[in-house]
Amino acid sequence: MNILYDERVDGALPKVDKAALLAELQRALPDLEILHRGEDLKPYECDGLSAYRTTPMLVVLPERVEQVETLLKLCHQRGVPVVARGAGTGLSGGALPLEQGILLVMARFNKILEVDPAGRFARVQPGVRNLAISQAAAPHELYYAPDPSSQIACSIGGNVAENAGGVHCLKYGLTVHNLLKVEILTVEGERMTLGSDALDSPGFDLLALFTGSEGMLGIVTEVTVKLLPKPQVAKVLLAAFDSVEKAGRAVGDIIAAGIIPGGLEMMDNLSIRAAEDFIHAGYPVDAEAILLCELDGVEADVHDDCARVSEVLKLAGATEVRLAKDEAERVRFWAGRKNAFPAVGRISPDYYCMDGTIPRRELPGVLKGISDLSEQFGLRVANVFHAGDGNMHPLILFDANQPGELERAEELGGKILELCVEVGGSITGEHGVGREKINQMCAQFNSDELTLFHAVKAAFDPSGLLNPGKNIPTLHRCAEFGRMHIHNGQLPFPELERF
Amino acid sequence: MNILYDERVDGALPKVDKAALLAELQRALPDLEILHRGEDLKPYECDGLSAYRTTPMLVVLPERVEQVETLLKLCHQRGVPVVARGAGTGLSGGALPLEQGILLVMARFNKILEVDPAGRFARVQPGVRNLAISQAAAPHELYYAPDPSSQIACSIGGNVAENAGGVHCLKYGLTVHNLLKVEILTVEGERMTLGSDALDSPGFDLLALFTGSEGMLGIVTEVTVKLLPKPQVAKVLLAAFDSVEKAGRAVGDIIAAGIIPGGLEMMDNLSIRAAEDFIHAGYPVDAEAILLCELDGVEADVHDDCARVSEVLKLAGATEVRLAKDEAERVRFWAGRKNAFPAVGRISPDYYCMDGTIPRRELPGVLKGISDLSEQFGLRVANVFHAGDGNMHPLILFDANQPGELERAEELGGKILELCVEVGGSITGEHGVGREKINQMCAQFNSDELTLFHAVKAAFDPSGLLNPGKNIPTLHRCAEFGRMHIHNGQLPFPELERF
Numbered sequence: 001m002n003i004l005y006d007e008r009v010d011g012a013l014p015k016v017d018k019a020a021l022l023a024e025l026q027r028a029l030p031d032l033e034i035l036h037r038g039e040d041l042k043p044y045e046c047d048g049l050s051a052y053r054t055t056p057m058l059v060v061l062p063e064r065v066e067q068v069e070t071l072l073k074l075c076h077q078r079g080v081p082v083v084a085r086g087a088g089t090g091l092s093g094g095a096l097p098l099e100q101g102i103l104l105v106m107a108r109f110n111k112i113l114e115v116d117p118a119g120r121f122a123r124v125q126p127g128v129r130n131l132a133i134s135q136a137a138a139p140h141e142l143y144y145a146p147d148p149s150s151q152i153a154c155s156i157g158g159n160v161a162e163n164a165g166g167v168h169c170l171k172y173g174l175t176v177h178n179l180l181k182v183e184i185l186t187v188e189g190e191r192m193t194l195g196s197d198a199l200d201s202p203g204f205d206l207l208a209l210f211t212g213s214e215g216m217l218g219i220v221t222e223v224t225v226k227l228l229p230k231p232q233v234a235k236v237l238l239a240a241f242d243s244v245e246k247a248g249r250a251v252g253d254i255i256a257a258g259i260i261p262g263g264l265e266m267m268d269n270l271s272i273r274a275a276e277d278f279i280h281a282g283y284p285v286d287a288e289a290i291l292l293c294e295l296d297g298v299e300a301d302v303h304d305d306c307a308r309v310s311e312v313l314k315l316a317g318a319t320e321v322r323l324a325k326d327e328a329e330r331v332r333f334w335a336g337r338k339n340a341f342p343a344v345g346r347i348s349p350d351y352y353c354m355d356g357t358i359p360r361r362e363l364p365g366v367l368k369g370i371s372d373l374s375e376q377f378g379l380r381v382a383n384v385f386h387a388g389d390g391n392m393h394p395l396i397l398f399d400a401n402q403p404g405e406l407e408r409a410e411e412l413g414g415k416i417l418e419l420c421v422e423v424g425g426s427i428t429g430e431h432g433v434g435r436e437k438i439n440q441m442c443a444q445f446n447s448d449e450l451t452l453f454h455a456v457k458a459a460f461d462p463s464g465l466l467n468p469g470k471n472i473p474t475l476h477r478c479a480e481f482g483r484m485h486i487h488n489g490q491l492p493f494p495e496l497e498r499f
Numbered sequence: 500m501n502i503l504y505d506e507r508v509d510g511a512l513p514k515v516d517k518a519a520l521l522a523e524l525q526r527a528l529p530d531l532e533i534l535h536r537g538e539d540l541k542p543y544e545c546d547g548l549s550a551y552r553t554t555p556m557l558v559v560l561p562e563r564v565e566q567v568e569t570l571l572k573l574c575h576q577r578g579v580p581v582v583a584r585g586a587g588t589g590l591s592g593g594a595l596p597l598e599q600g601i602l603l604v605m606a607r608f609n610k611i612l613e614v615d616p617a618g619r620f621a622r623v624q625p626g627v628r629n630l631a632i633s634q635a636a637a638p639h640e641l642y643y644a645p646d647p648s649s650q651i652a653c654s655i656g657g658n659v660a661e662n663a664g665g666v667h668c669l670k671y672g673l674t675v676h677n678l679l680k681v682e683i684l685t686v687e688g689e690r691m692t693l694g695s696d697a698l699d700s701p702g703f704d705l706l707a708l709f710t711g712s713e714g715m716l717g718i719v720t721e722v723t724v725k726l727l728p729k730p731q732v733a734k735v736l737l738a739a740f741d742s743v744e745k746a747g748r749a750v751g752d753i754i755a756a757g758i759i760p761g762g763l764e765m766m767d768n769l770s771i772r773a774a775e776d777f778i779h780a781g782y783p784v785d786a787e788a789i790l791l792c793e794l795d796g797v798e799a800d801v802h803d804d805c806a807r808v809s810e811v812l813k814l815a816g817a818t819e820v821r822l823a824k825d826e827a828e829r830v831r832f833w834a835g836r837k838n839a840f841p842a843v844g845r846i847s848p849d850y851y852c853m854d855g856t857i858p859r860r861e862l863p864g865v866l867k868g869i870s871d872l873s874e875q876f877g878l879r880v881a882n883v884f885h886a887g888d889g890n891m892h893p894l895i896l897f898d899a900n901q902p903g904e905l906e907r908a909e910e911l912g913g914k915i916l917e918l919c920v921e922v923g924g925s926i927t928g929e930h931g932v933g934r935e936k937i938n939q940m941c942a943q944f945n946s947d948e949l950t951l952f953h954a955v956k957a958a959f960d961p962s963g964l965l966n967p968g969k970n971i972p973t974l975h976r977c978a979e980f981g982r983m984h985i986h987n988g989q990l991p992f993p994e995l996e997r998f
Contacts, residue, residue, distance in 0.1 A: 118755050119860050141757065163699060174699060176707070177676065190947050197923040198856035199888040200662060200673060200711070202932050202943060203952050203971060208675070208707030212699075229757030256617050258640065258728030300799030357697035361618050389698040424696040433701050444701060448689050453702050455958035459951065472702060 013100040013468065016080055018057050025060070028074055032067050035059040044103050047088040047095040048150070051352075052435050056083070056097030063108045065185070065221045072219065073189035075102060081465045082187075084215040086127060086158030089150040091353060092434030094162060094214045094470055101468075104219065106157050112136045113222070119197070120227045121180055126157025126220045130164075133225060142227040145172035148430065149338055157220040163212030165430035167263040167294075167337075170388035172228065174430070176211040183222035184210065187461040192218070209456070214432055215467040217460040231296035234262060235306055236330045239318040240287035244268050244371070244383065247289035248363035250316035251387045254293065255360060257312050259305055262296035264388030268367075270347075271340050271384040271395075278343035281336030282329065284320060291318075291387065292333055340384040341395065348380070348397035352409045356417050358425030360390045369419050370394055377412040379405070391429030392420070418443060433471045441471075442478035450475060512599040512967065515579055517556050524559070527573055531566050534558040543602050546587040546594040547649070551934050555582070555596030562607045564684070564720045571718065572688035574601060580964045581686075583714045585626060585657030588649040590852065591933030593661060593713045593969055600967075603718065605656050611635045612721070618696070619726045620679055625656025625719045629663075632724060641726040644671035647929065648837055656719040662711030664929035666762040666793075666836075669887035671727065673929070675710040682721035683709065686960045691717070708955070713931055714966040716959040730795035733761060734805055735829045738817040739786035743767050743870070743882065746788035747862035749815035750886045753792065754859060756811050758804055761795035763887030767866075769846075770839050770883040770894075777842035780835030781828065783819060790817075790886065791836055839883040840894065847879070847896035851908045855916050857924030859889045868918050869893055876911040878904070890928030891919070917942060932970045940970075941977035949974060 022036050035041055036058050045053040062068050075082050081101035088095055097103040109125035112132065116122070117140035122133050130151040134143040147166035148154055154164070160182060163175045172178070181195030195207035210217050241247040247266055254264065267275065268289050276283045283290060291313070295305045306323060313321045324330035336343075344351055358366050367383065374381040385393040394416055398409040417427045417440050427433070427440040445453070453472045457464070521535055534540055535557050544552040561567050574581050580600035587594055596602040608624035611631065615621070616639035621632050629650040633642040646665035647653055653663070659681060662674045671677070680694030694706035709716050740746040746765055753763065766774065767788050775782045782789060790812070794804040805822060812820045823829035835842075843850055857865050866882065873880040884892040893915055897908040916926045916939050926932070926939040944952070952971045956963070 116860075118751050119858055120754060163704070165699070169698070173676075176704065177672075186947075186951075192948060192951070196856075196925050197858040198925045198928070199668070199890065200664070200856060200928055201925050202927045202936070202940060203948075204712055204716075204955055205662070205675065205707045205710065206951070206955070208704045209955075211704065213703055217703075252617055255619065298800050298803055300803065301797050304797055304799065357695075357699060359618060359696040361615075391698065426695050426697050426700050428701045429697070429699055437701070441701060448685075449691060449702075452685075452691070452705070452958065456703055456705070456708075456955060459954035459958045 013081060013098065014079060016057060016100050021078065021080060022058060024074065025058070025071070029067055029070055032071070033061040035061070044085070044088075044097055044105070047085065047090045047093060049091050049093040049434070049436055052093040052096050054097050054099055056103035057099060057101055059103045059105060061105045061108055068104070068185055068219060068221065069189045069191070071102070071104065072185055072187060076188050076463070076465065079463065079465065081468050083467050084161070084219050086155035086161070087129065087153050089154040090158060090162060090434060091355070091431040092428070092436040094432050094434035094467070095158075096435045096470070098468070106220070107155065109157070109221070115140065115227075117142060121224050122227055123222065123224045124156055126160070126223060127155050130154050130156055130159055137227050141230050143230050144225050145178050145228050146175050149341070156223050156225065160211055160220050160223055161213065161215050162430070162432040165386070165391065167265060167386065169430070170264060170386065171260050171262050176208050178226045179207060179211060180224040180226055181207060182210060182220050182224070184218035184220055186218050187463070187466050197224070212432070214434060214471040216457055216471055217466065231262070232298045233302045234294055234296040234330065235302050236324045236333050237293045237295070237306060237309055237313070238283070238322045238324070238333055239291045239293070239313040240284045240320040241289045241291070241317060242287070242319055244289040244367045245364040246317045247291055248367050248387070250291060250313055250318065251363055252360050253312050253316050254309055255388070257308060259295075259309060261293045261309070261388060263292070263294040264386070265292045265337050266290070266383065266385055266387035267337065267340060268383040270380060270382040271344060274343040274347050274382065275336040275340045278346060279332070279336045279339050281332045283336055287319070292337055337384070344382050344395050344397065349399040349401065350397070351382075352396040352398065352413055354392070354394045354396065354413050354416055355429050355431040356392050356420035356425055356427055357429035358390045358392065358420050358423050360388075362423040362425065363387065363390060366392070366419055366423060370416055373412055373415050373419070377408050379408055379412055386429070390425065414440070435470055438470065438473045438477070441473045447475055447478070450478065512580060512597065513578060515556060515599050520577065520579060521557060523573065524557070524570070528566055528569055531570070532560040534560070543584070543587070543596055543604070546584065546589045546592060548590050548592040548933070548935055551592040551595050553596050553598055555602040556598060556600055558602045558604060560604045560607055567603065567684055567718060567720065568688045568690070570601075570603065571684055571686060575687050575962070575964065578962065578964065580967050582966050583660070583718050585654035585660070586628065586652050588653040589657060589661060589933065590854070590930040591927070591935040593931050593933035593966070594657075595934045595969070597967070605718070606654065608656070608720070614639065614726075616641060620723055621726055622721065622723045623655055625659070625722060626654050629653050629655055629658055636726050640729050642729050643724050644677050644727050645674050648840070655722050655724065659710055659719050659722055660712065660714050661929070661931040664885070664890065666764060666885065668929075669763060669885065670759050670761050675707050677725045678706060678710060679723040679725055680706060681709060681719050681723070683717035683719055685717050686962070686965050696723070711931070713933060713970040715956055715970055716965065730761065731797045732801045733793055733795040733829065734801050735823045735832050736792045736794070736805060736808055736812070737782070737821045737823070737832055738790045738792070738812040739783045739819040740788045740790070740816060741786070741818055743788040743866045744863040745816045746790055747866050747886070749790060749812055749817065750862055751859050752811050752815050753808055754887070756807060758794070758808060760792045760808070760887060762791065762793040763885070764791045764836050765789070765882065765884055765886035766836065766839060767882040769879060769881040770843060773842040773846050773881065774835040774839045777845060778831070778835045778838050780831045782835055786818070791832055836883070843881050843894050843896065848898040848900065849896070850881075851895040851897065851912055853891070853893045853895065853912050853915055854928050854930040855891050855919035855924055855926055856928035857889045857891065857919050857922050859887075861922040861924065862886065862889065865891070865918060865922060869915055872911055872914050872918075876907050878908055878911055885928070889924065913939070934969055937969065937972045937976070940972050946974055946977070949977065
């Protein structure tokens with residue numbers, strides 16, 4: 001993919017004298033690794049959203065909190081913007097660097113500091129990989145619940161920044177629900193603790209505010225996560241449907257029956273075929289849609305729930321309901337789902353992954369709407385997503401080498417997100433806003449709301465040096481973008497009429 | 500009780516011309532009920548924390564959002580402070596009125612607007628009582644999980660303001676975990692929606708920030724709460740111990756065994772005797788401590804868990820473990836616990852209810868510490884609390900008619916909270932900071948952290964008109980209070996040394 005990076009942010013930033021800054025940093029932090037040559041900077045041009053690329057001015061790779069502290073103080077004095085980066089697996093360009101800024105790579109903070117089985121928590125550095133926490137907790141029969149698909153690679157610091165979700169977040173919550181506290185450095189290099197070891201913390205809930213703030217409020221230097229006991233048993237049901245709408249309706253039926261599955265995922269025919277070709281998971285390739293429903297807990301409970309869910313699925317019109325007969329089949333069913341994105345990558349030169357969230361009850365209608373839009377734009381859309389929590393991931397298939405297809409894909413993506421907002425949903429589920437969806441934020445929020453976001457940002461970072469140009473659009477950008485939220489029938493920016 | 504109200508807040512506020520304001524309000528809002536005479540104002544002098552009392556300048560009782568909107572705009576223009584009040588059951592003086600301010604009573608917003616069983620949510624006005632939501636959801640086999648002891652009376656708007664908990668919040672979370680969105684009015688009378696119908700919402704998590712902000716960031720005008728399916732079965736185990744420390748240790752053992760009870764409560768001998776005398780719950784009056792452990796879920800699961808918890812309790816040294824033999828006994832066991840506060844009220848002329856939270860593993864040590872302090876101060880302390888989540892409620896028994904006892908009780912209370920902070924806990928679990936614990940906030944947070952709180956407050960309410968003098972102390976107050984947090988060995992307010 002080859003979407004040009006919007007230059008406005010960098011363009012608006014004051015020019016920094018790179019050579020002078022480098023020299024100053026080297027003087028102040030002689031043992032800090034700093035990358036400054038073209039070829040060294042190349043790997044840091046983008047994160048998991050490769051469509052957006054910028055060469056960072058400098059990349060720093062600290063190993064100790066004191067280095068980050070000194071660096072931030074220095075950047076703050078000099079007015080140099082700082083973008084933090086964990087493992088770089090983010091999908092919305094949240095860690096996209098700046099030509100006039102420093103990319104602060106936290107990957108070397110990779111130590112697990114403490115696992116406390118009685119207190120049910122782990123204290124880790126921000127560069128620790130998501131899966132490594134569960135691995136460290138495994139000897140105590142505990143695990144860390146949020147499981148983004150990238151969990152083998154993504155870092156917990158990045159998870160905090162993006163409030164990452166995953167297959168199991170319907171039942172076990174997002175990152176924010178699984179944190180006890182974080183240590184941060186403010187833009188001025190001051191250390192601060194948000195949250196506490198206790199269930200609740202007095203004052204404002206700055207931990208929740210910070211979680212998902214996409215590197216705009218501070219730099220995470222330590223994370224204390226909750227650990228949960230591993231469920232005794234996990235079983236997976238696969239249900240096939242002859243229409244996506246029916247599958248969508250079945251999702252609501254399961255929840256309405258009083259069951260909260262460990263995971264509840266949906267794939268449409270295009271994704272089923274792609275995944276089956278790639279992984280041989282044993283999916284029914286003629287089905288218009290399948291649901292994968294994982295039930296976990298104690299043996300007897302899971303047994304009962306499987307029976308109840310099977311019944312609900314049949315009543316909802318499933319043409320086939322299959323219980324994974326053993327652990328090997330269960331793992332295979334999930335392998336198909338977890339590799340669906342790369343599988344789709346095999347059947348199309350390019351694809352564009354969307355991430356909208358809608359109220360569950362709107363699933364059938366929105367799936368129909370996406371299908372209509374897909375026909376209208378002449379582009380295939382594969383749907384594979386966290387159905388249980390209404391977090392959709394339509395994959396728009398296109399060929400960037402065909403003139404106009406990229407633009408059509410982008411326009412179709414925008415329409416799909418607008419559809420999500422229209423039914424009361426939001427433009428992002430778990431991938432964040434980052435650079436990618438900053439314009440869509442203008443549709444999601446009105447000017448009062450955006451102004452409040454900016455005021456909150458300013459409470460932490462008055463000079464706006466942390467990750468500028470991401471997450472929260474300026475009112476000016478929204479006015480230029482021209483897709484403004486109409487609130488109570490009022491133009492959101494009446495002042496613009498004056499010009 | 501008779502603790503004098505700290506006059507500093509009102510003293511610092513600009514004088515308001517009551518007659519002129521009343522006339523202006525009556526003109527602008529002819530159908531708004533306004534109380535302004537002494538005897539009418541009397542019932543609003545305090546909330547559930549009757550130790551603090553102030554006569555409000557005016558009390559307004561709106562019935563429509565438009566009235567609140569107009570009122571706020573007018574107060575904002577005139578610089579008149581506004582304190583919001585729900586049912587007035589709060590226990591930290593969060594709704595304590597101001598002599599120079601308006602008390603905005605939201606009690607008449609008492610309509611349940613929507614119960615959606617498929618979407619599993621209820622949309623209600625802020626004055627709706629907590630229990631009324633579960634009652635409205637009951638026909639659908641759903642309920643609203645957070646259950647403060649005052650749930651029969653307290654309002655959901657107040658629950659949002661205080662981030663209320665309850666017996667079941669160990670398993671089902673605090674108010675913040677059970678909300679989808681709130682509609683608010685800002686201090687300037689602007690309508691805003693925080694949160695969304697979807698699982699996550701882009702931008703900063705202002706819903707979580709707002710929840711528990713004690714009326715300082717805005718006025719709640721509508722609340723959308725999550726509803727949960729009612730557990731099929733609930734069973735209660737009662738375990739007796741010959742020491743509070745053993746009971747405290749057993750709490751950690753249950754959690755470490757991988758079980759999360761629906762409720763896990765502890766009472767010491769003083770509370771057991773008081774409750775037994777009052778309610779005749781069938782408690783063992785010779786026990787030094789009892790634990791009440793509720794297990795809920797599907798039949799088979801609960802059956803297994805009861806067996807496992809019984810075993811853990813016996814291993815932990817319980818002298819007796821009893822399963823409530825039927826629903827009547829289960830209800831009786833809980834009635835004793837739920838009436839423990841009034842029961843203690845029967846054995847002492849006065850008592851002072853504390854609300855600290857500590858990491859669960861610290862329970863045995865802190866219980867020992869409280870017992871030592873109790874001896875040292877010569878005042879009895881009854882412990883009855885949410886043990887599972889480390890939320891303690893020591894009740895300090897005293898007689899305000901005995902010279903010096905009140906002061907000793909207050910000092911003892913302060914010591915107990917400091918003990919909580921020392922072991923990594925916090926000065927409030929679920930009752931909030933309000934007016935009562937504002938000085939203790941100086942021990943909990945350092946000046947950088949308090950400054951950040953003030954900056955966040957200013958992002959919502961730059962002129963500081965919403966509930967001034969509660970929740971977040973000024974740095975000046977902390978300096979006067981003299982119990983400042985020492986951070987990294989540094990004096991938190993080095994600037995004070997200059998004077």
